[in-house]
Structures are given as C-alpha cells and as structure tokens.
C-alpha cells in the first residue's frame with residue numbers, strides 16, 4: 109500500500125524532528141554534564157558570618173519560597189546562657205519558654221536545660237525562616253554563636269544569588285565547592 | 300499479520316466523542332488551573348501585605364505586658380495569638396507548596412486535553428482543494444496552547460515570587476546599617492575630651508582659657524554641681540553638650556550623661572541583660588571599685604566597661620546599642636584599664652594573670668556593630684594601664700605597656716609594629732607622649748617606684764636594645780601617668796613629689812614636694828600643669844623650666860579621677876559629685 113502523499117511529508121518531518129530532538133537532547137545532556145563538572149570544580153554561594161549584619165533580607169530575597177538560608181548554631185562558641193539574648197526578647201518577662209518571652213517569630217529555637225545554670229539552644233531547621241532576629245540578638249549581647257548560612261541541600265545555586273544582589277554588607281560570596289560551608293568559628297578573628 | 304489496532308482508524312462518532320470529552324477536560328482543567336493560580340497569587344499577596352509574623356496586635360500585646368508584667372491573662376492572650384499566627388503562617392506556606400503542585404497537575408491535564416483535540420483534528424485530513432487551511436488552524440491551536448500555558452506559567456511564577464520584595468526594593472530601609480561606619484574625625488576629637496587623659500590620651504588640652512581658681516565651699520567659680528548616682532573612680536569624658544561618667548556597685552552598672560550647660564542628668568543607662576554576664580561580682584579593692592575604667596566616645600556612641608568585664612555601647616541619647624560579657628578579668632585590686640577609640644574601633648585591653656598564662660589580650664571591636672575585628676593574645680602580666688594611639692611618620696600606632704613588654708600595634712590590623720622588654724612589676728601609669736609634636740616621638744614608660752624609660756617610637760621588631768633613649772630614677776610614680784609638653788616631662792607620684800625632666804635628654808630640671816597625696820594624673824592646659832590631690836585641692840603650676848605655683852583651689856570633696864579640660868571649663872569628678880568649673 110502506498111502511503112498518501114500528505115503523510116509521507118509528515119513522516120519525513122517526524123524523522124527530521126526526531127533527529128533534531130535527539131541532537132538537542134544529547135547537546136543538553138553534554139551541556140548539563142559540563143555545567144555540572146564546571147560547578148563541581150567551581151564554587152557555591154555562602155554567607156560570610158563575620159560580614160552579615162542580620163538585616164533580615166535573607167528571609168525574603170531568596171528565589172525559593174522557603175529561603176535556603178537558615179540559622180546555624182556553633183555550640184563551641186555558645187555560652188549556654190540562661191538569659192540567651194538570641195532566644196529571649198530584650199528584657200523578657202521571665203526566663204521561660206512562654207511565647208511572650210521568645211524572640212523567634214516561628215518558635216524555631218528549642219531551649220533545653222542542661223545543668224544549672226546552663227541551657228542548650230537548638231534550631232529546628234524546618235521552622236526557621238532565616239529572619240536573623242536571633243542572630244542579631246546573639247551578636248549584640250551574646251557570643252555570636254548563632255549565625256545565618258545558606259544550606260547546601262536547599263540552595264539551587266542560582267547563577268547570581270538573588271540575596272547577594274540585595275545584601276547590604278556584601279556578605280554573600282562564592283566559595284570553592286570543596287569547602288562547601290563557610291562556618292562561623294571562634295569569634296576572635298584575626299586579620 | 301494484521302494488527303487491527305494499528306490500522307484501524309476511529310470512526311467519526313468515536314472521534315467526535317473523544318474530542319468532546321477532551322474539550323470538557325480542557326475546560327475543567329483550565330478553569331481549575333485559573334482558580335488555583337488566582338488562589339496562589341492571592342495567598343502570596345496576603346503573605347506579602349499582611350504577614351502573620353509581623354502582627355501589630357501581637358507587638359502591642361507584648362508592649363502592654365511590659366507595662367503590666369504580672370498580668371497572667373495578658374500572657375495567655377499572647378500565647379494564644381502567637382500560636383494562631385504561626386499556624387496561619389505555616390498554613391499559608393503549605394498552601395503555596397500544595398497549590399503549586401495542583402496548578403502543575405491542572406496545567407498538565409489542560410495541555411494533554413488540548414493536544415488530544417489538536418491530534419483529532421489532524422487525523423481527519425480532507426485534502427480537498429481550498430477547503431480549509433490546516434496549517435493555519437494548527438498554528439492558531441499552537442498559539443492558543445502556548446499563549447494559555449504562558450499566561451498560567453506567569454501566574455505560577457508570580458504566585459511563587461509575590462511574597463518577596465522586588466529586587467532592590469527597600470534597600471537601606473530595614474538594614475539600618477547600610478550607612479558607612481560613623482565616627483568623629485581626629486580634628487573633632489582634638490576639640491573634645493573623648494577618653495581618659497583627653498584627646499589621644501596625651502593629657503594635653505587644646506584650650507588655653509581653662510580656669511585657674513575656684514572654691515568649692517563658697518561656690519566661687521563652680522558653674523554647677525550634680526550628684527552621681529553610683530560610685531566610681533573613672534574620669535569624666537566630654538563630647539559637645541554631654542559629660543559622661545559611669546558608676547557601679549557589685550550588682551548594678553550604669554552610664555550617666557550630664558548636660559554640660561546645666562548639669563542636669565540627661566539620661567542614665569543601665570548595663571544589664573548581657574548574656575554570659577557573671578552572676579557573682581568580682582573581688583575588687585575599695586580603692587579600685589566596680590567602675591574604675593573611664594568610658595570613651597567616638598562622637599557617635601559612648602562605650603563603657605566595668606570590673607566584671609561587662610562592656611556596652613550606648614547611643615548619644617542613652618539607648619543601649621550592644622553589650623558583651625568579656626568575663627571577670629583576673630586582676631588583683633580590680634580591673635582599671637580604660638577604653639580607647641580610634642576611627643570605627645574601640646580597644647579593650649585586658650591584661651590579666653601572669654605573662655606565660657596566655658590570659659591577657661587586646662581586642663579591637665567595631666563600635667557600630669559590637670563585632671570583634673581583631674584580637675591579639677599578649678605575653679604580659681596584669682596591668683592597670685590604658686593604651687594610647689599616636690602617630691609616627693604619618694602612621695598610627697596603638698601603644699600598650701605592661702610587665703614585661705611595651706608593645707606597639709597597628710590599630711587597624713592588630714599587627715605588632717615594635718616591642719621592648721623594659722618593664723616589670725604592677726604597671727598602672729600609662730604611656731606619656733607629646734601628642735605627635737616630633738617626627739620620631741619619644742614615649743615615656745613608668746616602672747613603678749623604680750624608673751622612667753624613654754623609648755623612640757620609630758622602630759620595628761624587638762627594640763629593647765636599640766631604641767631606649769634614656770632612663771631616670773627620681774620621683775617615679777606608681778599610679779599617676781606622667782605628662783609631657785614635648786620639651787619637659789612631669790612626673791607626679793602618690794606622696795606628692797613632682798619631678799621635671801628634659802624630655803629629650805632625661806636630665807632632671809627640678810623637683811618639688813607638694814606634700815599631699817595624688818591619684819589623679821596631671822594634665823597640661825594653656826602652658827599650665829594641673830594636679831588634683833586626693834583631698835580635692837587643685838594645684839596649678841607653670842609647665843616650665845622653673846617651678847612656679849600659680850594657684851591652689853579647694854573643692855571640698857575627695858578626688859581620684861582625672862578632670863577634663865575644655866573651652867573655659869573643667870569637669871571634675873569628686874567622690875560623689877560631678878562639678879563644672881568655669882565662669
């Protein structure tokens with residue numbers, strides 16, 4: 109049976125489209141691989157905790173609906189204070205977990221008694237929105253152990269981090285992927 | 300072999316049915332996607348304009364609680380509202396995520412049904428000449444599909460982005476710290492008395508019209524007198540219309556700002572709520588007390604530190620800006636090193652313990668943010684000295700002195716410029732220097748009761764054996780910092796022996812017994828040397844090659860603090876009161 113004329117054109121078109129599609133696919137695949145390789149050798153976005161001024165833009169400027177920036181806690185810097193100025197409102201009504209005393213708007217910080225007079229503060233990452241309120245409190249009156257960081261498992265590695273564009277202190281920078289994180293160490297930082 | 304399902308063409312009725320149901324699906328999924336998209340946009344808008352976490356009502360309730368801290372029902376209200384708001388926030392967040400998936404599903408269904416409609420049209424070719432224009436139709440269908448998906452796609456993107464500020468929007472508003480670091484210039488500093496021993500810590504006043512006589516008992520020459528709420532041996536610091544002093548007891552630490560014109564207490568700021576602040580007070584001697592260190596200002600903020608290591612910054616209107624608990628310094632008698640500012644930095648010298656214990660440090664803190672910029676561990680023992688910032692060949696040096704090292708640092712980076720191992724014992728007097736009047740300034744250091752050492756400040760590395768210009772052994776103080784006008788160096792010791800040396804050579808020019816005790820350091824203003832005794836007597840002599848007494852004024856109150864000498868005024872702290880002397 110001979111194929112109708114019109115259909116033979118469609119078939120040719122189909123084959124041509126298929127080949128074109130395959131080429132594009134393989135090109136995309138190779139490109140993706142190369143990009144992946146380039147990024148692997150390249151860098152990732154991280155916050156320099158020493159430059160961050162806790163302005164709150166990290167919470168609202170990430171391209172993700174739930175910001176890739178979360179609060180981290182360096183326990184080795186923490187004073188385990190009863191009156192944690194990252195946890196409590198300034199001049200809290202009482203040093204307990206009542207909502208009236210808490211600074212974190214989402215209740216993302218858990219306070220746990222360790223031994224008199226020490227308390228441990230842990231961040232519930234799911235609840236943290238990266239608003240930096242606790243970071244500000246901790247830096248102003250505490251040891252600065254609470255700090256913000258871009259979480260590698262959340263960040264989608266935008267070409268240009270949209271937070272970096274609005275960060276008032278240029279705290280967001282690219283670091284080699286091999287380093288992965290730019291953690292906050294001892295507050296004493298010599299330059 | 301025949302494969303019927305491959306060869307079989309759907310009949311017209313079947314095909315019509317398929318198209319009809321595809322049309323219905325397209326309609327339903329289209330309406331559904333639009334509805335979901337609109338809900339997403341609305342939800343994101345809600346999160347943007349009325350974020351539950353920014354609730355004004357909650358903030359107001361918290362404010363009310365400040366007024367009525369014991370009101371339990373208010374606390375319950377806050378907890379309830381807080382819970383509701385958090386739930387609403389996380390609900391909206393979840394709705395955004397789930398809504399996006401629903402929208403995606405709706406769009407896929409829509410696209411699939413549109414594709415079915417298009418395919419069915421394609422499978423019914425009627426190659427009649429000039430009947431219809433299938434290419435044009437196909438083009439229109441493609442256009443419709445892409446147009447619709449484009450619009451819905453845009454809705455999705457907008458839905459996701461709607462709760463974010465547009466790029467750059469609000470820049471500089473919420474940060475508050477976008478502005479460049481602010482501090483007074485060196486020239487402005489010279490006109491004020493911003494720290495212990497005045498501008499640069501040289502003990503030299505820029506003014507020549509400083510009063511010379513007064514009487515505390517009759518009130519002659521006393522412009523005002525104001526009571527200082529809490530005790531302290533720290534000295535007054537003056538910036539424009541404000542005189543700052545601090546006071547403390549074992550349990551309370553305060554900073555006071557008095558009006559230079561009226562002596563009215565403009566504000567007092569309590570240093571409290573600093574996390575890590577020691578619960579037990581430090582062991583101090585009465586002579587030192589809990590507020591021996593003098594505060595300092597950079598013109599924009601005033602910084603204060605206390606015997607328990609609590610360190611804080613206040614705004615000129617008395618707002619506590621930040622605070623740090625540095626821990627109780629391990630210093631016999633009590634902590635007494637005063638604060639020093641330079642550009643945007645505040646320096647805290649905490650010399651404690653023994654040289655090999657590694658406990659002593661010098662920390663530079665950014666005045667605006669309270670963050671540590673650099674810190675250096677110091678191989679020295681406890682000291683009660685205050686650093687000075689001098690300029691040598693156009694470069695600043697931060698000079699510190701302790702047992703056994705005198706060390707000069709680059710104030711910007713904390714790098715060591717030079718050091719000399721020349722002191723031992725309990726070092727309380729700070730560096731004396733002639734305020735940058737020479738190209739290679741001589742610095743004078745005191746080894747208590749033992750000797751005065753002059754060191755040339757233009758060295759680098761260890762200058763112990765290369766840069767000591769001279770040393771002398773008479774009239775050596777143990778507390779008071781000496782003062783020099785560049786030509787002469789004046790040493791005043793606690794029992795009141797005043798000794799004048801030639802600054803360049805170390806040759807003794809004259810000495811005089813004043814026969815009274817001194818703890819306050821001498822200063823020079825208008826070519827006169829001012830010395831305030833513990834009993835409250837100010838002795839004024841010519842700062843010259845011959846001893847000549849110019850005046851003696853009684854305050855009627857004990858004094859250990861060093862006064863501030865300004866334009867036609869002296870601000871003087873007695874045991875309980877602050878005085879403004881002038882006319």
Ligand code: SF4
Nearest residue numbers: 160161163165166275
């Ligand atoms: S935008 Fe910059 S300064 Fe603001 S919170 Fe994020 S990192 Fe810190």
Ligand code: SF4
Nearest residue numbers: 212236237239240242
């Ligand atoms: S205060 Fe803000 S940054 Fe800190 S834990 Fe809570 S949500 Fe995260």
Ligand code: SF4
Nearest residue numbers: 170263264266269270
């Ligand atoms: S790179 Fe993109 S995803 Fe990562 S933090 Fe920046 S804006 Fe967010």
